[in-house]
Amino acid sequence: MSPEQNPSRSFGRRSFLRASGTVAAAGFLAACGGNTGRGGGSTGGKAAISQWYHQYGEAGTQQAALRYAKTYSHADVSVQWIPGDYASKLSSGLVSSSGPDVFEFHPDVQMAKSGQIVPLDDIIADVKSDFTEKDLAANSVDGKVYGIRMIDDPQFLYYRKSLLEKAGVQPPTTFDELIDASRKLDKDGVKGLYLGLKAGSDILASPLVWATGSELLTADHKVAFDTPATVEGLKKMRELYTSKTLLLGAPTDWFDPSAFIQGLTAMQWCGLWAMPGIQKALGDDFGIVPLPGIGSAGRPVVYNGGWSTYVSAKAKDVDAAKAFVKWLWIEQTKLQEDWCTSYGFHIPPRKSLAAKATKLQSGTAAEAVKLFGTNGHYDDPYWTQAMTTISQDMVNNAVVSGKNPESEVAKARTRVEAELKKIA
Amino acid sequence: MTTTTTDGARTVATAPPGPAAKMRRDRHGTRGSTRTFWLFAGPFLAGLLLFVYVPVGWSFYLSLFQAQNTVVPTRFVGLDNYADILTEGPFTDSLWTFTLFALIVVPLTYVLALALALLVHRIRVARAFFRSVFFIPTACSYVVASLVWKLSIFNGVRFGLANTVLGWFGIEPVAWIGTVSPPWYWMVLVTLRLWLQLGFYMILFLAALQQIPKELYEAAWTDGARPGWQTFRHITLPQLRTTSVAVVLLMLIAAYQAFDEFYNLLPNTPYARPPLVYLYYTALGQGQDFGHGSAGALVLSALITMVTLLQGRIFGFGKADS
Numbered sequence: 195m196s197p198e199q200n201p202s203r204s205f206g207r208r209s210f211l212r213a214s215g216t217v218a219a220a221g222f223l224a225a226c227g228g229n230t231g232r233g234g235g236s237t238g239g240k241a242a243i244s245q246w247y248h249q250y251g252e253a254g255t256q257q258a259a260l261r262y263a264k265t266y267s268h269a270d271v272s273v274q275w276i277p278g279d280y281a282s283k284l285s286s287g288l289v290s291s292s293g294p295d296v297f298e299f300h301p302d303v304q305m306a307k308s309g310q311i312v313p314l315d316d317i318i319a320d321v322k323s324d325f326t327e328k329d330l331a332a333n334s335v336d337g338k339v340y341g342i343r344m345i346d347d348p349q350f351l352y353y354r355k356s357l358l359e360k361a362g363v364q365p366p367t368t369f370d371e372l373i374d375a376s377r378k379l380d381k382d383g384v385k386g387l388y389l390g391l392k393a394g395s396d397i398l399a400s401p402l403v404w405a406t407g408s409e410l411l412t413a414d415h416k417v418a419f420d421t422p423a424t425v426e427g428l429k430k431m432r433e434l435y436t437s438k439t440l441l442l443g444a445p446t447d448w449f450d451p452s453a454f455i456q457g458l459t460a461m462q463w464c465g466l467w468a469m470p471g472i473q474k475a476l477g478d479d480f481g482i483v484p485l486p487g488i489g490s491a492g493r494p495v496v497y498n499g500g501w502s503t504y505v506s507a508k509a510k511d512v513d514a515a516k517a518f519v520k521w522l523w524i525e526q527t528k529l530q531e532d533w534c535t536s537y538g539f540h541i542p543p544r545k546s547l548a549a550k551a552t553k554l555q556s557g558t559a560a561e562a563v564k565l566f567g568t569n570g571h572y573d574d575p576y577w578t579q580a581m582t583t584i585s586q587d588m589v590n591n592a593v594v595s596g597k598n599p600e601s602e603v604a605k606a607r608t609r610v611e612a613e614l615k616k617i618a
Numbered sequence: 619m620t621t622t623t624t625d626g627a628r629t630v631a632t633a634p635p636g637p638a639a640k641m642r643r644d645r646h647g648t649r650g651s652t653r654t655f656w657l658f659a660g661p662f663l664a665g666l667l668l669f670v671y672v673p674v675g676w677s678f679y680l681s682l683f684q685a686q687n688t689v690v691p692t693r694f695v696g697l698d699n700y701a702d703i704l705t706e707g708p709f710t711d712s713l714w715t716f717t718l719f720a721l722i723v724v725p726l727t728y729v730l731a732l733a734l735a736l737l738v739h740r741i742r743v744a745r746a747f748f749r750s751v752f753f754i755p756t757a758c759s760y761v762v763a764s765l766v767w768k769l770s771i772f773n774g775v776r777f778g779l780a781n782t783v784l785g786w787f788g789i790e791p792v793a794w795i796g797t798v799s800p801p802w803y804w805m806v807l808v809t810l811r812l813w814l815q816l817g818f819y820m821i822l823f824l825a826a827l828q829q830i831p832k833e834l835y836e837a838a839w840t841d842g843a844r845p846g847w848q849t850f851r852h853i854t855l856p857q858l859r860t861t862s863v864a865v866v867l868l869m870l871i872a873a874y875q876a877f878d879e880f881y882n883l884l885p886n887t888p889y890a891r892p893p894l895v896y897l898y899y900t901a902l903g904q905g906q907d908f909g910h911g912s913a914g915a916l917v918l919s920a921l922i923t924m925v926t927l928l929q930g931r932i933f934g935f936g937k938a939d940s
Contacts, residue, residue: 281904289689289906304906308687383776391796392887442796443774458775579904587708587888594798595889609707616686 241269241514246287246294248280248501251450252467252538262522262529269514271296281579288506295509296519298344298501301575303617306335311504312512313338317520321544329543332572333502340575341502342523345533345540348566349397349465349497350482352451352472357384357460365481369405369430369488376439379460386439388459390448393435395590397448397463398485399582400497402427402589404571407491410585415576415614419585420607427488428592428599435593454480465499466562467538473558482562484569496569500540541566576617584609674919677912685908699913709914711888712896713921719892720873722804723811727869728862731816735823736850749824753817760878763814768795768883772806795883803883803890810879815872819865826861830854863933867926874922893918 247259256275263271274294276283287293288310305311318339322330325343333341351372353365361379366372376386390397403410406423434440444453451468453459455475463485464472472480484494503523509515522529527547534540535553541563542548554563588606592599676689681699683691703709738748755763771779774793781791794802834853835845843849855862877894884890886899893914901911 279903282898282902285687285904285906286902289687289908300904302904304687310687393796396886441775442793443772443778445769445773445775453775580900580907583886583899583903583905586886590888594887596799612702616684 241511243269243271243295243509243511243515243518244274244293245271245518246274246276246280246284246297248298249275249277250467250538252471254537255533258533258537262526262533265529266518266521268521269518271518288508291508293506293508295506295511295515296503297506298503299341301333301335301341301502301573302578303335303575304578305504306338306340306575307617309507311340312507312509312516313340314342314505314516314519315339317516317524318342321524324544324546326543326545328498328570328572332575335575341504342519343500343502343543344523344530345500346543346566346570347465347467347499347501347540348562348570349401349463349499350484350562350565351387351461352454352464352468353461353481353483354454354476354479355481356479361460365483366486367483367494369427369434369486369492372486373430373434373437376434376461377437380437380439384457385441385459386437386461387434388441388444388448388453388462390463391443392586392590393440393442393594394431394448394463395593396586397497398431399585399589400573400577401485401495401571402431402488403585404497405485405492405495406488407493410577410581411574411614415617417607417610417614419610420603423489423491425599425603428589428602430488431589431593432596432599436596451475465538466559466566467540469539469559469562471538478557480558482558482565484565494565494569495571496565498566498570498572500543576614578613578617580613581610584613674916677915679912680908681912681916683909685912687906689908691909695909699909700917703910703914703917708888708891708896709893709917712891712893715890716874716876716892719807719876720870722808723873724866724869726808727812727815727819728866730812731819731865732823732858734816734820735827736854738820739824739827749821752820755813756815756818758814760814761882763810764879764882767806767810767879798889806883807879807890810883811876815869819869822861822865823858826858827854830857859933863930866933867929870925870929871922874918874925 245259245263247256250256259273259275263273281299284293284297284299288305299305306313315338318325322339326346329343329346330339333339333343351366353375357379358365358375361375361381363375363378364371366375372387378386380386394402400410403419403424406421406427408421408423408427409418412418441453441459444458446452448463449465449468451462451464451472454462454464455472484496487493487495503519505512505515505519527544530542530544531547531551534542534547535551539554539559539562541554542551548554548563553559584606588602591597592602680689680691682694682696684693684695684699685691734752738745738752741748772794773779773781774791774796775781776785776791778791778794780794784790784792792802794806797803830853834857835849838849838853839845843852875894876892877898880890880892880895881898886895886903897911897914897918899905900907900914905911
């Protein structure tokens with residue numbers, strides 16, 4: 195029997211090796227293809243849209259997002275709920291072919307100028323006047339609107355009324371009063387104030403500059419924060435930090451109210467979103483104040499965080515993605531109200547919706563809306579993420595590491611100017 | 619060649635295999651082996667090419683461009699990105715952070731791993747048990763370990779494990795991660811890395827210790843050397859030279875690649891930001907500055923290569939083989 199006739203010989207050692215090698219190669223190539231998480235371009239004639247959210251902390255938000263997507267009948271919307279470092283996952287997604295079609299993020303000039311996102315003027319045109327001017331400005335680059343504001347998230351100082359009364363302290367209205375209050379409240383195992391794991395050098399980097407009366411950039415996008423007032427602000431923050439009354443190293447960061455609720459601190463910087471949880475835990479035993487002004491030109495600051503929706507220029511079907519955004523964040527006012535007030539509290543960016551949001555019209559929530567209206571500060575799309583990191587380094591170096599504030603401000607100015615050249 | 623049999627029939631000769639036939643068969647065999655080699659090695663070489671060499675090449679390309687929010691840039695800037703990151707700033711600061719980290723971690727890991735190996739080597743009972751106990755942390759993820767260190771052991775509030783122990787002695791809670799002066803955060807970073815890495819290096823030393831011939835020690839004792847420090851210094855340590863060089867090399871590279879513990883314990887803080895964390899935030903965070911990120915990555919690669927070669931030259935890596 196010739197080898198050709200003998201199956202055992204024909205599928206010998208060498209053939210086996212060859213075949214298994216081929217399988218290995220095929221497996222490798224298949225792995226290269228990978229699951230992008232985007233699904234196909236369309237299913238059953240419907241467009242397929244991939245929508246990305248960061249992981250919200252409030253219970254029920256993920257289910258709500260999935261429900262909204264399922265309700266949309268003109269396309270198959272797949273929701274990706276991304277825990278952890280959302281910004282990094284998003285940035286790598288946007289430069290690759292596996293990114294989202296629709297996603298939430300913060301306004302950023304470089305995303306617009308590099309063509310990662312598309313203008314949304316056409317879908318917002320009919321209701322533009324119903325959005326606040328500041329929200330529109332925060333999402334506009336060169337006169338075009340790139341993002342639809344989903345939620346406004348004011349941030350302020352929460353304080354525990356009973357602890358302040360016990361210590362004979364009034365809610366602080368100046369930065370000196372804040373330092374004094376933090377000192378007096380730091381007792382019996384409860385720290386005075388919690389500004390997050392980085393002692394506020396991250397989340398308060400911009401509000402600190404605003405609180406001194408300075409701006410980050412001028413209206414024509416030039417450096418504006420390098421003022422004596424900013425230096426004074428850094429010195430005051432350093433004074434607060436060296437008072438050793440700040441809670442440091444809590445299990446959760448500033449955006450989670452756990453440290454405040456658990457009685458680890460008497461005051462905490464946090465957002466409106468946390469208010470329902472705080473109410474549930476503490477009842478009426480809490481109040482809010484803005485970040486107090488610093489120095490003679492100082493002003494109280496309520497920082498508006500929040501999120502906006504964008505459409506990727508690499509979306510499989512940009513028009514379908516825009517149509518979905520229009521449906522969800524412009525036409526479906528009931529869903530927007532649900533998103534803003536049924537889980538954590540957020541202020542609806544639409545004036546008409548904000549006026550109707552009954553949960554925000556009484557008690558401390560109403561106070562929050564009022565403070566937001568009078569002291570709200572918004573992100574500038576021209577203040578890029580690189581600049582944010584630079585200002586955070588400036589505050590961290592001057593406040594936490596105790597470096598010379600004048601030279602830190604000067605260094606930050608040089609670095610921000612270099613960044614501004616990139617977007618000129 | 620033909621031969622004639624006694625019955626006169628001519629048959630095709632079955633000549634003894636000559637050089638030409640052997641060469642043909644060898645060529646055939648070589649061809650088969652080559653094909654098999656490419657079948658198996660090919661996919662992995664393709665992977666290496668696709669996921670290592672192409673990205674390195676693309677990184678070099680990006681490093682010469684202003685690549686903001688794009689990996690297909692058009693604005694050529696030459697060596698500007700290199701000049702930017704090498705001037706005083708966060709990248710050079712991050713190199714100092716690394717240097718300090720390496721200066722603390724490398725000698726400490728070396729000494730403790732060697733000490734552990736000596737103990738486990740000498741122990742007579744339950745050697746496998748102790749070997750496993752010290753090695754098991756190596757299997758733990760850096761992320762998980764960082765979270766345990768951050769949330770449980772070195773939690774800054776009064777109910778953290780370390781603070782509970784301090785509380786027994788009447789000492790106030792310490793904000794381990796948030797305290798810069800004194801720099802308690804180094805305690806968290808260093809103990810974490812020691813716990814994760816000691817076992818691995820201990821195993822390397824243990825293997826090397828088992829290779830040292832007993833006769834050397836017996837000869838030394840005969841010549842009057844005292845067991846203990848004297849034999850350790852003059853026999854054990856020199857015999858471990860090759861392993862030591864390899865271990866230090868691995869530890870240095872691992873220190874250069876420090877990312878997970880810094881990222882999870884102290885994300886993006888200027889006083890504790892090693893190069894990889896800085897590059898991650900520059901290129902992959904919201905920064906999306908792939909030009910500067912790529913330049914930094916290549917500078918870092920060059921540094922690692924230089925340090926590796928230098929270390930090999932100084933300590934004579936591979937000298938024992940020659």
